[in-house]
Amino acid sequence: MSSSHTGFLSRLFLLLITCVPVFAAAAQDVVLGASVQLIGPVANTGRYYRDSYQFAIDKINAAGGVKIAGQSHKLVLKLYDNQSDVNLSMRQYTQLVTEDKVNLLLGPFASNFALADSAISEKYKVPMVQGGGASDQIFARKFQYIFGTLAPASNYFGSTISMLKLLKPAPQSVALLYADDAFDVSVAEGTRPMLKQAGLNIVLDERYSTNATDFNSLLSQIKSRNADVVLVAGHETEILNFVRQAKSLEVAPKMYSFTVGVPSEDFRKALGKDANYAFGMTPWLPSAELKDRWFGDAEQFAKAYKAKFGYDPDYHAASGAADVETLVQAMEDAGSLDPQKVRDALARIKFESLYGPIAFNANGQIELPQMVIQVQGDNVVEIYGLKGLIKQPKYPMPAWNQR
Amino acid sequence: MDLLAQILVNGVLQGGLYAVMALGLALVWGVLNIVNLAHGAFIMLGGYASWYLYTYLHIDPFLGLPLTAVVMFALGYGIQRGLLNLVIRAPMFNTLLITFGLEVVLTYLAQLVFSADFRTINPPYAGSSLALGPLVLPVARMAAFAVAIILTVGMWLFLLHTRLGRAIRATAQNLVAARLYGVEPRHLYAMTFGLGIALAGMAGTLYGTVSQINPYIGASLTAKSFAISIIGGLENPLGVLVGGLFLGIVESLTTLYIGQTYADVASFGILVLVLIVRPGGLLGRTT
Numbered sequence: 001m002s003s004s005h006t007g008f009l010s011r012l013f014l015l016l017i018t019c020v021p022v023f024a025a026a027a028q029d030v031v032l033g034a035s036v037q038l039i040g041p042v043a044n045t046g047r048y049y050r051d052s053y054q055f056a057i058d059k060i061n062a063a064g065g066v067k068i069a070g071q072s073h074k075l076v077l078k079l080y081d082n083q084s085d086v087n088l089s090m091r092q093y094t095q096l097v098t099e100d101k102v103n104l105l106l107g108p109f110a111s112n113f114a115l116a117d118s119a120i121s122e123k124y125k126v127p128m129v130q131g132g133g134a135s136d137q138i139f140a141r142k143f144q145y146i147f148g149t150l151a152p153a154s155n156y157f158g159s160t161i162s163m164l165k166l167l168k169p170a171p172q173s174v175a176l177l178y179a180d181d182a183f184d185v186s187v188a189e190g191t192r193p194m195l196k197q198a199g200l201n202i203v204l205d206e207r208y209s210t211n212a213t214d215f216n217s218l219l220s221q222i223k224s225r226n227a228d229v230v231l232v233a234g235h236e237t238e239i240l241n242f243v244r245q246a247k248s249l250e251v252a253p254k255m256y257s258f259t260v261g262v263p264s265e266d267f268r269k270a271l272g273k274d275a276n277y278a279f280g281m282t283p284w285l286p287s288a289e290l291k292d293r294w295f296g297d298a299e300q301f302a303k304a305y306k307a308k309f310g311y312d313p314d315y316h317a318a319s320g321a322a323d324v325e326t327l328v329q330a331m332e333d334a335g336s337l338d339p340q341k342v343r344d345a346l347a348r349i350k351f352e353s354l355y356g357p358i359a360f361n362a363n364g365q366i367e368l369p370q371m372v373i374q375v376q377g378d379n380v381v382e383i384y385g386l387k388g389l390i391k392q393p394k395y396p397m398p399a400w401n402q403r
Numbered sequence: 404m405d406l407l408a409q410i411l412v413n414g415v416l417q418g419g420l421y422a423v424m425a426l427g428l429a430l431v432w433g434v435l436n437i438v439n440l441a442h443g444a445f446i447m448l449g450g451y452a453s454w455y456l457y458t459y460l461h462i463d464p465f466l467g468l469p470l471t472a473v474v475m476f477a478l479g480y481g482i483q484r485g486l487l488n489l490v491i492r493a494p495m496f497n498t499l500l501i502t503f504g505l506e507v508v509l510t511y512l513a514q515l516v517f518s519a520d521f522r523t524i525n526p527p528y529a530g531s532s533l534a535l536g537p538l539v540l541p542v543a544r545m546a547a548f549a550v551a552i553i554l555t556v557g558m559w560l561f562l563l564h565t566r567l568g569r570a571i572r573a574t575a576q577n578l579v580a581a582r583l584y585g586v587e588p589r590h591l592y593a594m595t596f597g598l599g600i601a602l603a604g605m606a607g608t609l610y611g612t613v614s615q616i617n618p619y620i621g622a623s624l625t626a627k628s629f630a631i632s633i634i635g636g637l638e639n640p641l642g643v644l645v646g647g648l649f650l651g652i653v654e655s656l657t658t659l660y661i662g663q664t665y666a667d668v669a670s671f672g673i674l675v676l677v678l679i680v681r682p683g684g685l686l687g688r689t690t
Contacts, residue, residue, distance in 0.1 A: 039519075041519075041617070041619040043519040044519035044520055207664050208663035208664060209663060209667060211623060212663060212666075213614050213623075214413075214655075214658075216413035216417065216655070217410050217413055217414075217654075217655045217658035217659055217663070218658060220406060220409045220410055221406065221659065224405065224409075236521065237521060237615055240614075241614050244523065244530065244613070244614070244615070245613070247530035248530050248531070248541030248542070248543060248613070249413075249539050249541060250532055250539050266520050267521070269520075270521040270523050270615060271523070272525055274530065400530065
């Protein structure tokens with residue numbers, strides 16, 4: 001859709017009006033390059049990365065910057081707006097490496113972007129730490145220079161499915177819906193075997209096109225097949241439509257869970273009271289237990305972030321800030337700015353951050369469990385995690401006319 | 404059986420919404436010979452207008468329709484007189500370029516002004532529904548459908564029986580003859596474009612009550628409206644209604660029997676078929 005939407009002319013025009021003039025970094029500065037979505041359909045998630053990258057860099061600079069071999073260097077962010085266009089994003093990463101000569105790369109948002117852009121970092125052998133793409137496809141190619149801090153897409157519903165066993169009455173049947181992009185297809189591929197293993201009956205397994213607005217027919221099928229549990233892997237706009245149309249068609253399964261939306265304030269605001277009972281997941285909540293070298297802990301990070309930008313950070317923001325910290329930690333571990341040495345340091349990195357413990361597996365992806373969360377009234381409540389049930393879920397979901 | 408009936412109902416109700424979306428595009432296309440690529444962006448603006456009216460002034464979206472229509476009409480009239488009139492005699496490509504540019508400007512202005520956050524127009528009845536045997540009929544969708552019928556029939560009567568409507572049709576059929584009979588095309592074109600944008604704005608209201616609004620919904624709505632206009636034909640608002648209903652039903656059945664990812668394949672496939680078999684649209688003249 002984006003290729004037809006923003007043709008050459010619009011890109012040229014927008015490039016002219018939005019490109020921020022480049023300021024030359026002083027010789028000893030360390031420049032981190034990134035291209036994120038500041039306009040276009042996913043701009044409201046892209047902003048998490050713009051804000052968290054800058055936020056973390058400012059904080060680290062205030063604490064003296066990155067210390068390499070006894071010398072302090074300031075960090076500088078070189079950020080482009082990819083206008084939610086994958087092709088433009090690839091060109092911008094090429095430009096960051098070849099013309100702007102940035103030292104290291106931070107990622108874009110979304111799996112399809114990370115999938116494409118990681119080819120650039122691989123080609124030029126400049127490490128990229130990205131916290132915006134969770135699809136297993138990104139890491140399945142044995143690339144050496146891509147590292148990811150989002151929990152693997154294939155396991156997004158893992159904790160939710162283990163929670164299902166604890167629910168009473170126990171759900172029997174599941175409907176699985178997923179959008180047709182890299183991330184959501186990975187989610188579906190990972191979810192199916194877990195459902196089978198849990199002994200659940202998959203009564204509907206449907207792919208839908210990204211940006212679909214009409215879910216009435218799928219909802220009618222969910223209703224007629226009596227699915228107890230509905231799992232949807234998609235984008236926020238689709239899930240908004242899904243929930244609104246579920247209400248208007250009186251489709252109320254025992255529970256539904258969504259890969260995105262529930263953790264973000266904007267989503268819950270748009271749905272209002274209808275967001276109630278929705279399950280979701282997050283690898284991160286602003287807990288004081290997550291200690292951090294620069295921010296103190298995750299709770300303080302969240303407070304300072306909200307005070308600065310006026311909205312609550314979610315796991316995208318935490319992941320983005322952790323990406324900057326990861327690069328800094330790796331440069332210090334390596335004692336060098338050399339991309340190859342930093343890459344090797346990334347491969348064996350291990351430290352505590354506001355986002356959680358950072359370490360990568362052989363493919364370069366973090367292994368981070370998802371917590372199950374649920375909207376209960378005005379709050380997002382932590383329901384289930386590694387240690388088991390934390391709070392009682394509201395289950396089964398009442399019919400729409402009995403709320 | 405119940406499922407099939409429900410799917411057909413869904414398709415018909417969706418089709419009504421499609422028809423309102425396409426009505427304005429078809430009118431402007433038929434009379435001004437401009438394929439307004441910014442049409443979807445105007446639908447988006449209408450949605451925001453209603454959202455603000457509802458959220459801040461507590462004006463019910465359906466009662467606020469006339470107000471939205473008037474605002475959008477004025478906007479459309481102004482844009483035609485100030486901008487589009489410059490290219491009205493230019494080759495088709497220029498009108499495509501300028502309306503495409505307009506789409507880009509409106510979309511990104513909308514992001515600047517409204518932010519990229521999602522909005523929903525959510526009056527208390529938006530999620531309620533009526534039961535008819537095993538069928539569920541969503542109230543907001545039925546209201547949107549009723550508005551679609553009223554607007555289509557209203558447009559049809561307006562074009563057939565009012566002086567202005569007849570002038571619009573005359574201009575579309577033969578500009579020279581219409582001028583000889585005292586039609587002032589500049590004013591008339593602006594009135595038509597204003598009407599088209601007013602219809603787009605009202606479609607935005609209906610869209611916002613059943614779906615969600617953000618600055619980027621425009622492009623796909625333009626594409627859908629374009630397909631419906633071709634399928635239904637440009638000559639007659641009733642054709643657009645038929646085109647919308649047809650597309651709504653086809654998409655619903657495709658989702659049921661083949662899969663949702665094929666819904667667009669089906670609708671654009673039909674578009675191609677109609678272009679080959681009945682280039683004037685389902686209800687158009689076959690010549």
